[in-house]
Amino acid sequence: MEFSLNPEQQELVEKARAFTKEWISPNAVKYDRSGEFPLDICREAFKQGFMNPHVPAEYGGTPHRVLDHCLILEEMCTGCSGIATAIDANGLSQYPVILAGTDDQKRRFLAPMTEDLMFSAYAVTEPEAGSDVSRVKTTAEKVGSDYVLNGIKWWITSGSVASWYFVLARVDDKPTGFIVPADSPGIVRGPKEINIGQHASNTVRVTLEDVKVEAKNRLGEEGDGFQIAMKTFDHTRPGVASGANGITKAALNIALSYAKRRRTFDKKLISNQGISFKLAEIMTRLDAARYITYKAAWLFDQGLDNGREAAEAKWFAADVAMQAAIECAQVLGGYGYTNEMPAEKLIRDAKIYQIYEGASEIQKMIIVGKLMRMKEVY
Numbered sequence: 064m065e066f067s068l069n070p071e072q073q074e075l076v077e078k079a080r081a082f083t084k085e086w087i088s089p090n091a092v093k094y095d096r097s098g099e100f101p102l103d104i105c106r107e108a109f110k111q112g113f114m115n116p117h118v119p120a121e122y123g124g125t126p127h128r129v130l131d132h133c134l135i136l137e138e139m140c141t142g143c144s145g146i147a148t149a150i151d152a153n154g155l156s157q158y159p160v161i162l163a164g165t166d167d168q169k170r171r172f173l174a175p176m177t178e179d180l181m182f183s184a185y186a187v188t189e190p191e192a193g194s195d196v197s198r199v200k201t202t203a204e205k206v207g208s209d210y211v212l213n214g215i216k217w218w219i220t221s222g223s224v225a226s227w228y229f230v231l232a233r234v235d236d237k238p239t240g241f242i243v244p245a246d247s248p249g250i251v252r253g254p255k256e257i258n259i260g261q262h263a264s265n266t267v268r269v270t271l272e273d274v275k276v277e278a279k280n281r282l283g284e285e286g287d288g289f290q291i292a293m294k295t296f297d298h299t300r301p302g303v304a305s306g307a308n309g310i311t312k313a314a315l316n317i318a319l320s321y322a323k324r325r326r327t328f329d330k331k332l333i334s335n336q337g338i339s340f341k342l343a344e345i346m347t348r349l350d351a352a353r354y355i356t357y358k359a360a361w362l363f364d365q366g367l368d369n370g371r372e373a374a375e376a377k378w379f380a381a382d383v384a385m386q387a388a389i390e391c392a393q394v395l396g397g398y399g400y401t402n403e404m405p406a407e408k409l410i411r412d413a414k415i416y417q418i419y420e421g422a423s424e425i426q427k428m429i430i431v432g433k434l435m436r437m438k439e440v441y
């Protein structure tokens with residue numbers, strides 16, 4: 064067992080920390096208030112090699128291991144998890160292509176993203192199919208050798224800026240994955256959703272009205288789509304958990320710094336056990352969340368099954384972040400409830416980690432599913 068970072072990882076963390084300090088933290092409030100998409104920051108992230116970190120080298124990428132990616136994301140999300148999501152969301156739609164795409168598909172859809180700043184989006188959720196992905200209703204009707212897609216996808220991250228979508232649609236009754244260029248006639252993008260947090264991230268509805276998709280853009284075989292969509296999460300959930308860990312770190316740093324300087328009853332806040340124990344508990348939970356996250360990432364990098372650990376990391380880190388943000392507001396007293404201090408933003412931003420990429424209840428269902436197949440826990 065090795066708990067220390069190697070020199071390359073240490074360098075990556077320092078590079079991500081410097082980028083966060085220069086580009087993300089100073090702009091967090093601006094983009095949170097405006098809700099604009101942080102294109103300038105994405106452009107810089109692209110230049111510095113922080114975007115598309117999973118694209119294989121033969122398609123122009125400089126891929127990071129999942130564990131290294133987690134270290135980077137934790138840093139960026141400490142600055143602003145909304146901006147970090149805008150930078151990082153490509154990975155969720157790229158992974159189905161990495162996993163199941165042909166060489167031709169990878170050349171047409173992944174390689175250009177390493178040459179220019181581009182976005183893509185994972186379009187699976189529908190009005191009646193969120194947690195229960197198998198209920199997707201979008202249809203892909205076979206016409207000759209091509210397909211015609213009809214349906215509604217909603218809450219699609221980066222949906223307005225994407226150049227292409229990974230879409231899950233039914234061919235007859237078989238959920239099937241497609242790569243759909245965003246400029247295809249019949250794609251209608253809705254207005255940006257007004258979410259409670261992560262305002263810099265772009266979430267929209269995408270409607271498909273008689274969208275013609277060539278057979279060469281089908282991912283895998285008909286009926287492979289559900290597996291592709293789900294397998295993607297083994298890869299991405301450790302990163303999502305790292306984002307939550309970044310929020311916890313931010314909340315702890317804010318609470319710690321305030322508790323060290325604020326005086327009440329002639330002593331510093333931190334001298335009160337009632338306050339200092341909150342900080343000790345957040346630190347402990349952050350360490351625990353990080354270790355499960357790193358283990359889930361490490362298992363993936365070793366080519367081992369990480370389904371249970373990725374689910375554990377996702378729900379646990381999300382709960383830790385939510386609780387840390389609320390405790391941070393408590394330590395700040397009145398300031399915790401105003402938008403002059405970042406605690407309220409952390410609360411709003413943390414909440415989404417308990418919902419997207421599989422809500423916490425769904426992660427627990429995955430863990431129980433694994434437990435059911437075990438005779439004993441070692």
Ligand SMILES: Cc1cc2nc3c(=O)[nH]c(=O)nc-3n(C[C@H](O)[C@H](O)[C@H](O)COP(=O)(O)OP(=O)(O)OC[C@H]3O[C@@H](n4cnc5c(N)ncnc54)[C@H](O)[C@@H]3O)c2cc1C
Nearest residue numbers: 185186187188193194195218219220419420421422424425
């Ligand atoms: C900001 C944002 C960004 C998103 N980005 C994307 C994206 O890029 N691409 C995409 O495809 N989707 C995206 N989503 C959709 C997201 O993944 C879903 O909202 C999420 O999976 C939950 O689905 P749902 O909203 O339909 O809730 P439902 O499935 O209706 O669930 C409602 C609640 O019930 C719980 N629940 C459901 N079934 C059970 C059960 N059997 N037992 C116990 N509890 C249960 C859920 O955990 C949840 O708390 C995004 C959502 C948001 C809000």
